[in-house]
Amino acid sequence: MTVQSIEGFTLAYSHLVKLVSPHVVARRDAPVHDKVAVVVGGGSGHEPLFIGWVGYGMADAAVLGEVFSAPAPPMILDATRTANSGQGVLYVYGNYAGDNMNFDIAAEDATDNGVENATVRVWDDIASAPADKIQQRRGLAADFFVIKVAGAKAETGANLAEVKLSAEKARNNSRTFAVALTPATVPTSGQPTFTIGEREMYFGIGAHGERGTRKTDLLSADETAAILVEGVVEDLPFRNGDEVSMIVNGYGSTTLMELFIINRKAHELLAQLGMRIHRTEVGNFLTSQEMGGCSITLMRLDGELKESIDAPCNTPAYVHRQV
């Protein structure tokens, strides 16, 4: 199923990407010379996550495993070989046991084969572990910010250490909080990823149905937005005067109308808190099949991060041009 999905994807965007092997997609012009290569990936089933962002200004290659399952080392090495132009490779992926182990094995192999590489794991989900155990947190929609920043930095010709530092800064300054109303169905088993009542909401649930932090009765969009914003702001914490970029992310079956309504309230609340929103993205970035729900991600900006966020890029799922 994953293989067919990737094939269909590359057919749709053949002007931007090419199929390297059944689980690997790369920029059409990979390897791009004199630039650090950014290789991203994880389980499929979260599209447009990872493969959607392959192209100029973002990822050089993406590797996808089966639905909700980490890719295997040989696939990651395919991506590495295709993307690497000799300036080193930065691996960016979500912090999950399977991804961590498979990418580690591939990275060791790459090193053994003379490919300099570094890794940045994304752990923005505030619900998955307390702030003092941040490295146990799962990766959610901030994957987008980290990949955008890494990609932008790489395009400037920065070296591997510099690209890694930028990506880490993006990761360290991002926080996400999610809520779900209806579960996803795992295609291979036909089973829902979690159970929830008709009129219930589940805060903190993970992108593969990992247990959340709190179930409530159905709340209004405004009440929901308030809980998500508050959770994210308190965790970093974000402060009066901070400038941020925001993602209001849909998990698959939530309509744009609902996301826009959430966004409206989020803007109001952040303004009240004295924060400036530089850019907002609303839509499906990290989905979970047909899960109903959304997440709010905030990244605190400094000059460099802002520049990276604003930098032009051209990928199937995200384009930013200088006009």
Add this chain to the structure above:
Amino acid sequence: MADKLAYIMLRNSLLMFSNRVTDAKDELNRMDAECGDGDFGTSMFIAFKNVEKTIQSSSGHDISELFSTTGQTILSSTGGAAGPLFATLFLEAGKSLKGKNELAVPDLATMFENALLKIEQRGGAHVGDKTLVDALAPSVESFKKSLVDETSLKTALENALSAARMGYEGTKELVARQGRARYLAEKSVGYLDAGAYVITILFECLYEQVKW
């Protein structure tokens, strides 16, 4: 009664193991669904169908290569969290057994201890985290004791199997501290770990070669 494990016996045990694991697909998925997303059985099925094919079509006689190839096959068949861990077990075993033409108790002790250490390093799990380590670690201790007591191969494997089984049974009351199950915290108590179960199957298949 055999006092050494020859290549052919190891090959048979791995084929038997592959069979047992692929047959257990639904059961393993079920166990995994209690605390995870229910795909462990499917991942293992894919991996070990390939292992079966690879072993059956190979005409080698090298013990080290038998284990290394098994590990490589698992690694390239399936990702997830199960793939790297089980692959590591066989890859480390392969490394430990370079040049060996037959295995005695000291070889088994070394091989499983090296595998355990590498798995702990790779996955970060330790005894008590409710993972395959909870079945593997006791079996390593058992082999060490068998070395000291100078037991026969048969007794050593029997004891290792017992120890693995006890470790596996013990996972029921543990709170998961690794993988997706750890997000369930106390709700993971009362369920047996599927990874640990597969370790007991491995020892059953090894013991099968010498128990008559």
